[in-house]
Amino acid sequence: MGLRNTLVVMTLLLSGAASLESQAFFNETGDLPCHFPNSRNRSLDELVIFWQDQNKLVLYELYRGQENPHNVHPKYIGRTSFDQDSWTLRLHNVQIKDKGSYQCFIHYKGPQGLVPIHQMSSDLSVLANFSQPEINLIPNQTENSNIINLTCSSTQGYPEPQRMYILLKTKNSTTEYDTVMKKSQNNITELYNISISMSFSIPPETNVSIFCVLQLEPTKTLLFSPPCNIDAKPPVPSPPVPDHILWIAALLVTLVVVCGMVFFLTLKKRKKQQPGPSKECETIKVEGTESEQTEKRVELQEPERSDEAQCDINISKTASGDKSATHF
Ligand SMILES: *[C@@H]1O[C@H](CO)[C@@H](O)[C@H](O)[C@H]1NC(C)=O
Ligand SMILES: *[C@@H]1O[C@H](CO)[C@@H](O)[C@H](O)[C@H]1NC(C)=O
Ligand SMILES: *[C@@H]1O[C@H](CO)[C@@H](O)[C@H](O)[C@H]1NC(C)=O
Ligand SMILES: *[C@@H]1O[C@H](CO)[C@@H](O)[C@H](O)[C@H]1NC(C)=O
Ligand SMILES: *[C@@H]1O[C@H](CO)[C@@H](O)[C@H](O)[C@H]1NC(C)=O
Ligand SMILES: *[C@@H]1O[C@H](CO)[C@@H](O)[C@H](O)[C@H]1NC(C)=O
Ligand SMILES: *[C@@H]1O[C@H](CO)[C@@H](O)[C@H](O)[C@H]1NC(C)=O
Numbered sequence: 486m487g488l489r490n491t492l493v494v495m496t497l498l499l500s501g502a503a504s505l506e507s508q509a510f511f512n513e514t515g516d517l518p519c520h521f522p523n524s525r526n527r528s529l530d531e532l533v534i535f536w537q538d539q540n541k542l543v544l545y546e547l548y549r550g551q552e553n554p555h556n557v558h559p560k561y562i563g564r565t566s567f568d569q570d571s572w573t574l575r576l577h578n579v580q581i582k583d584k585g586s587y588q589c590f591i592h593y594k595g596p597q598g599l600v601p602i603h604q605m606s607s608d609l610s611v612l613a614n615f616s617q618p619e620i621n622l623i624p625n626q627t628e629n630s631n632i633i634n635l636t637c638s639s640t641q642g643y644p645e646p647q648r649m650y651i652l653l654k655t656k657n658s659t660t661e662y663d664t665v666m667k668k669s670q671n672n673i674t675e676l677y678n679i680s681i682s683m684s685f686s687i688p689p690e691t692n693v694s695i696f697c698v699l700q701l702e703p704t705k706t707l708l709f710s711p712p713c714n715i716d717a718k719p720p721v722p723s724p725p726v727p728d729h730i731l732w733i734a735a736l737l738v739t740l741v742v743v744c745g746m747v748f749f750l751t752l753k754k755r756k757k758q759q760p761g762p763s764k765e766c767e768t769i770k771v772e773g774t775e776s777e778q779t780e781k782r783v784e785l786q787e788p789e790r791s792d793e794a795q796c797d798i799n800i801s802k803t804a805s806g807d808k809s810a811t812h813f
């Protein structure tokens with residue numbers, strides 16, 4: 486076991502020392518270098534040049550200056566071009582399956598037959614840029630709570646990213662929300678789609694910006710979604726606790742005022758008449774419904790004021806529709 490590991494490491498070291506790293510974007514062109522020094526200034530007429538993939542399939546062959554498609558594997562036909570100046574083979578329309586190691590061989594075609602004079606390995610890695618992450622707010626059917634339910638997605642990338650998470654920024658704080666990312670891989674292109682869906686509460690009293698962040702694997706770079714801004718809710722309609730407090734406060738104020746008035750009137754009238762206690766309740770009731778009406782008026786303005794979900798117009802529309810439906 487130990488010996489085998491050592492051997493693997495040695496092989497890696499040896500191959501690493503001898504091979505070149507090359508990177509290509511999905512659907513674009515990759516370079517497979519050969520780095521032939523040509524110190525003896527051989528002409529192409531004297532050389533046989535070819536490239537093989539890790540399965541020994543031939544990508545390209547130049548036989549004494551003439552392209553020889555005879556040995557080329559069908560999957561590489563029409564996908565390569567040879568750059569004579571840099572001794573580099575270009576592989577077009579790179580797919581994820583094309584990642585791997587390649588070798589170029591150069592033989593000298595002399596009177597005594599073929600003599601190998603140069604060999605080079607290169608490792609091709611393939612990348613596909615994930616689309617910019619996109620946040621979708623899912624409207625909550627049950628009333629406008631402080632719970633935000635959202636999904637975020639990014640498509641058609643490679644390799645598999647490290648993680649996707651949500652950043653919640655307020656004026657004085659940044660909170661990170663992590664969850665398991667869902668990935669689906671296209672079985673033909675091998676590209677990944679990534680998404681997360683989560684719900685969390687937002688502070689109602691401050692403006693918040695929600696970002697979705699995709700952390701990529703090889704470079705550890707971060708890909709940010711456009712921000713989703715949610716403005717602070719006007720304090721009056723935010724349910725349920727402040728509502729009750731306001732209601733009770735209104736009642737208390739009314740009660741104090743009415744009691745004061747009644748007390749004053751009673752004092753005034755005591756000299757002439759006895760007070761009627763049933764009137765007190767009536768006044769309180771009238772005052773109570775009035776304050777309810779003012780509250781409703783404020784609530785009705787709310788859908789216009791809080792422009793939620795700037796990140797998704799459709800959802801914002803249905804969300805405000807829901808709200809007015811519940812309030813009407
Ligand atoms: C590949 O590139 C071509 C144009 O170069 C484009 O039409 C095609 O949509 C691309 N395919 C993918 C899967 O990106
Ligand atoms: C290499 O050979 C070509 C002709 O085959 C000649 O034109 C060129 O000057 C030579 N270059 C060097 C560096 O010897
Ligand atoms: C992919 O992203 C990198 C870095 O952001 C950029 O340099 C490159 O041009 C992009 N490639 C494609 C094919 O979009
Ligand atoms: C809507 O919000 C309430 C809390 O106000 C929560 O219990 C419920 O699960 C949420 N529903 C959805 C679909 O997000
Ligand atoms: C968030 O929305 C999704 C889709 O409507 C739903 O399946 C999920 O239960 C919601 N989560 C919460 C916590 O409400
Ligand atoms: C952020 O600021 C608000 C007032 O602007 C304050 O009430 C709150 O406690 C602060 N939060 C933190 C985490 O400092
Ligand atoms: C990935 O997303 C693209 C664009 O939204 C879609 O066309 C494709 O079907 C998705 N692929 C998978 C495997 O989910």
Ligand SMILES: *[C@@H]1O[C@H](CO)[C@@H](O)[C@H](O)[C@H]1NC(C)=O
Binds near residue numbers: 672673
């Ligand atoms: C790709 O996956 C789909 C469904 O998962 C399957 O129907 C299809 O046969 C697969 N194609 C290949 C080439 O494996």
Ligand SMILES: *[C@@H]1O[C@H](CO)[C@@H](O)[C@H](O)[C@H]1NC(C)=O
Binds near residue numbers: 690692717
């Ligand atoms: C929230 O943002 C709006 C503008 O989008 C601004 O008018 C308002 O003052 C902000 N409120 C707070 C509490 O920062």
